[in-house]
Amino acid sequence: MSTENRASLLRIATAGSVDDGKSTLVGRLLHDTKNILVDQLDAIERVSQSRGLDAADLALLTDGLRAEREQGITIDVAYRYFATPARSFILADCPGHVQYTRNTVTGASTADALIVLVDITHGIMEQTRRHLAVGALLGVPHLIVAVNKIDLLPDAEEAFRELSGQLHELADDLGVLDLRIIPVSALRGDNVVEASQDTPWYDGPSLLSWLENLPDSSELTQAERFALPVQCVIRPQAAALSPEFVDYRGYAGQIASGSVAVGDKVAVQPAGRTTTVERIDVAGAPAEYAVAGQSVTLTLADQIDITRGDLIAEPAGAPSGxxxxxxxxxxxxxxxxxxxxxxxxxxxxxxxxxxxxxxxxxxxxxxxxxxxxxxxxxxxxxxxxxxxxxxxxxxxxxxxxxxxxxxxxxxxxxxxxxxxxxxxxxxxxxxxxxxxxxxxxxxxxx
Known part of the structure; x- marks a missing residue:
C-alpha cells in the first residue's frame, strides 16, 4: 500500500451482542495506541476502584451517557477519534441491544470497515446475524469479526476454528465478499494492537495492523461515475456590484461520486439535457477539477432550468427517472x-x-x-x-x-x-x- 493511502482517514464502527466487549475493545485501542490523556485514565481508574475492580475498566472511555454508565451498556453511538503514525481513525462504537439497532445502522452507514464482536464462549447470536446482515445491506467495504474473550477458554484454538467456519458460512449466505476473522482478548489486549504471544496458532496480523493497511472508500467513490445532486441554486447578491457575477448562476452541492473538471460534458436530470462545465468553485475560489466528497458550485455553458433535487451527472450511464x-x-x-x-x-x-x-x-x-x-x-x-x-x-x-x-x-x-x-x-x-x-x-x- 502506498504512503498516501496509509496516511488517509479510515472510518470504522463496532457492533455485536450485549456484553461481547465492544466498549472494552475500543478502550483498549485508545489505551494501547496512547490516545488517552493522563487525567482521563486517572478518572477511569478511580471509578473502577470504587466498583471494586482490580484494573481500569476501559469501557468507561466510550460509555459517556449517565444511563450507560449506570446500566453498564452502550445506548447511543459513541464517536472517538484517534491516530497512529500510519493513519487517522474515526470510530463509532455502536450499541448491542436489539432495540438500539437503528443506532447501529447510523454508525455503520458511513463506515469503511465494520468490526463485529463475537463472544467465543457464546458463539453466533441473533445480533451477530443482524449486524453482519446490516453490514452486507449497507455495503460496508470491509467486515471484520473480532472473536473476543479467547482468554476464557483453555483450548481457544479449537473453538476459534469451529466458530470461524460457521462465520464464513454465514458470510457466504449474506453475500459478504470481504471477511476477516481475528481472535482477540479486549481485556488483556491480545491481538488488538500488538500480536499476542499466547496465540501461536494464529499467524495473522493484529486488529490495528489490519485496520492500518485497509484502503478507505474514498478511492472507490472517486473511481465511480461523476454525480452531483443539486442542493441549491446560487445567484449571488454581488452581481449588482461586480460585473463578474452579473450572469452568474451556480449549482451547489456535494459531489456524491466520481470527479469533474472544467470542460467536461455532463447530463442534467430531469431536464434530459447535455451541457459543458464552464466553471468550478471550491470554497469560493475557482478550481480546475473536484472529486467526490468536496462541496462545489458548478456553472454550466447552457441555460437550463435546474432546481434543488436535480442531478448533474456523467452522460454515460446517467440514471433515468x-x-x-x-x-x-x-x-x-x-x-x-x-x-x-x-x-x-x-x-x-x-x-x-x-x-x-x-x-x-x-x-x-x-x-x-x-x-x-x-x-x-x-x-x-x-x-x-x-x-x-x-x-x-x-x-x-x-x-x-x-x-x-x-x-x-x-x-x-x-x-x-x-x-x-x-x-x-x-x-x-x-x-x-x-x-x-x-x-x-x-x-x-x-
Missing part, C-alpha cells in the same frame, strides 16, 4: 409498523418526494436466513419493499453507487426517520440473500 423503487430496507420505527398502502416521504440525495408502499416483498428471518411473507415490518426487520413515488427519482443499484442507491423513508406526519433503504436492481448480479430478497413459497430467490 423512475417512479417505482424496489429496495431492501431496515425498518427503524418503534412506534408504527410498515404496511402496504402506507404513505411515506422518500428522501433520495437532496430530493424529498411523496410515496406510497406498493408491496412488502419479503422479510429476512435472521435465524435461518429464509424468506417470510409478512403483512408488516416491525422494528429492526430487514426486508424488501416496492415504493411508488409521485415524482421521478434518478437512482442506481446500491451496489453500483452508494450515494445514488440509498434513501430514507420518513413519516409524513411526525417527520421521524422510519427506514434506511438500498435500491435493488434485479439485472445486477448481487451475491447473497440480500441481493434478490423476495419471498417465494417460503424460499429465497437467490
Amino acid at each position: 423512475t417512479k417505482s423503487v424496489e429496495a431492501v430496507v431496515c425498518w427503524l420505527d418503534d412506534e408504527k409498523p410498515l404496511r402496504e398502502g402506507q404513505r411515506v416521504l422518500l428522501k433520495h440525495t437532496t430530493r424529498v418526494v411523496r410515496g406510497i408502499v406498493g408491496s412488502l416483498d419479503g422479510r429476512l428471518n435472521l435465524e435461518n436466513l429464509a424468506a417470510e411473507s409478512v403483512e408488516s415490518f416491525e422494528l429492526n426487520d430487514i426486508g424488501r419493499v416496492t415504493v411508488r413515488v409521485a415524482e421521478p427519482l434518478f437512482t442506481t443499484a446500491y451496489t453500483q453507487s452508494h450515494a445514488l442507491g440509498s434513501f430514507l423513508l420518513i413519516d409524513p406526519q411526525s417527520g421521524r426517520t422510519q427506514a434506511a433503504g438500498m435500491v435493488q436492481d434485479d439485472s445486477v448480479n448481487t451475491p447473497g440473500v440480500l441481493g434478490n430478497l423476495r419471498a417465494d413459497a417460503g424460499e429465497w430467490a437467490i
Whole structure:
C-alpha cells in the first residue's frame, strides 16, 4: 500500500451482542495506541476502584451517557477519534441491544470497515446475524469479526476454528465478499494492537495492523461515475456590484461520486439535457477539477432550468427517472409498523418526494436466513419493499453507487426517520440473500 493511502482517514464502527466487549475493545485501542490523556485514565481508574475492580475498566472511555454508565451498556453511538503514525481513525462504537439497532445502522452507514464482536464462549447470536446482515445491506467495504474473550477458554484454538467456519458460512449466505476473522482478548489486549504471544496458532496480523493497511472508500467513490445532486441554486447578491457575477448562476452541492473538471460534458436530470462545465468553485475560489466528497458550485455553458433535487451527472450511464423503487430496507420505527398502502416521504440525495408502499416483498428471518411473507415490518426487520413515488427519482443499484442507491423513508406526519433503504436492481448480479430478497413459497430467490 502506498504512503498516501496509509496516511488517509479510515472510518470504522463496532457492533455485536450485549456484553461481547465492544466498549472494552475500543478502550483498549485508545489505551494501547496512547490516545488517552493522563487525567482521563486517572478518572477511569478511580471509578473502577470504587466498583471494586482490580484494573481500569476501559469501557468507561466510550460509555459517556449517565444511563450507560449506570446500566453498564452502550445506548447511543459513541464517536472517538484517534491516530497512529500510519493513519487517522474515526470510530463509532455502536450499541448491542436489539432495540438500539437503528443506532447501529447510523454508525455503520458511513463506515469503511465494520468490526463485529463475537463472544467465543457464546458463539453466533441473533445480533451477530443482524449486524453482519446490516453490514452486507449497507455495503460496508470491509467486515471484520473480532472473536473476543479467547482468554476464557483453555483450548481457544479449537473453538476459534469451529466458530470461524460457521462465520464464513454465514458470510457466504449474506453475500459478504470481504471477511476477516481475528481472535482477540479486549481485556488483556491480545491481538488488538500488538500480536499476542499466547496465540501461536494464529499467524495473522493484529486488529490495528489490519485496520492500518485497509484502503478507505474514498478511492472507490472517486473511481465511480461523476454525480452531483443539486442542493441549491446560487445567484449571488454581488452581481449588482461586480460585473463578474452579473450572469452568474451556480449549482451547489456535494459531489456524491466520481470527479469533474472544467470542460467536461455532463447530463442534467430531469431536464434530459447535455451541457459543458464552464466553471468550478471550491470554497469560493475557482478550481480546475473536484472529486467526490468536496462541496462545489458548478456553472454550466447552457441555460437550463435546474432546481434543488436535480442531478448533474456523467452522460454515460446517467440514471433515468423512475417512479417505482424496489429496495431492501431496515425498518427503524418503534412506534408504527410498515404496511402496504402506507404513505411515506422518500428522501433520495437532496430530493424529498411523496410515496406510497406498493408491496412488502419479503422479510429476512435472521435465524435461518429464509424468506417470510409478512403483512408488516416491525422494528429492526430487514426486508424488501416496492415504493411508488409521485415524482421521478434518478437512482442506481446500491451496489453500483452508494450515494445514488440509498434513501430514507420518513413519516409524513411526525417527520421521524422510519427506514434506511438500498435500491435493488434485479439485472445486477448481487451475491447473497440480500441481493434478490423476495419471498417465494417460503424460499429465497437467490
